[in-house]
Amino acid sequence: xxxxxxxxxxxxxxxxxxxxxxxxxxxxxxxxxxxxxxxxxxxxxxxxxxxxxxxxxxxxxxxxxxxxxxxxxxxxxxxxxxx
Numbered sequence: 001x002x003x004x005x006x007x008x009x010x011x012x013x014x015x016x017x018x019x020x021x022x023x024x025x026x027x028x029x030x031x032x033x034x035x036x037x038x039x040x041x042x043x044x045x046x047x048x049x050x051x052x053x054x055x056x057x058x059x060x061x062x063x064x065x066x067x068x069x070x071x072x073x074x075x076x077x078x079x080x081x082x083x
Contacts, residue, residue, distance in 0.1 A: 001024075001025050002014070002024075002025070003017055003018070003022075003023075003024070003025060003028065005025065006025055006028070006059040006062070007058050007059050007062060007063055007064050007065075008054075008055035008056070008058045008059045008064060008065050009055070009059050013052065013055060013056075016040045016044050016045060016048075017036060017040070019040075019043065019044050020036065020039035020040055020043050020044060021039070022036055022039070028059070028060070029060065032060060033053065033056035033057040033059065033060040034053075034056075034057075034079060036056050037052065037053045037056050038083075040052070041083070050076070050077065050080045051065075053076055053079070053080055054068060054073065054076055057072065057076055
């Protein structure tokens with residue numbers, strides 16, 4: 001399995017994950033979506049947006065980002081707005 005096999009992870013996001021040391025789905029799962037997002041923001045793309053965070057959160061859960069619950073999206077928004 002590769003990173004692009006995860007939901008919401010296309011070639012560009014997979015490249016960003018690799019650039020921050022998360023080269024396999026197992027690496028990503030161990031770090032989690034929020035840590036992965038923080039690393040991408042700090043090391044690769046300081047303009048990484050909320051949609052990228054929701055994509056990562058969905059990938060962590062194994063679901064499309066549109067399947068995230070309103071509660072999950074609210075928690076992610078609070079996390080994002082606190083950065």
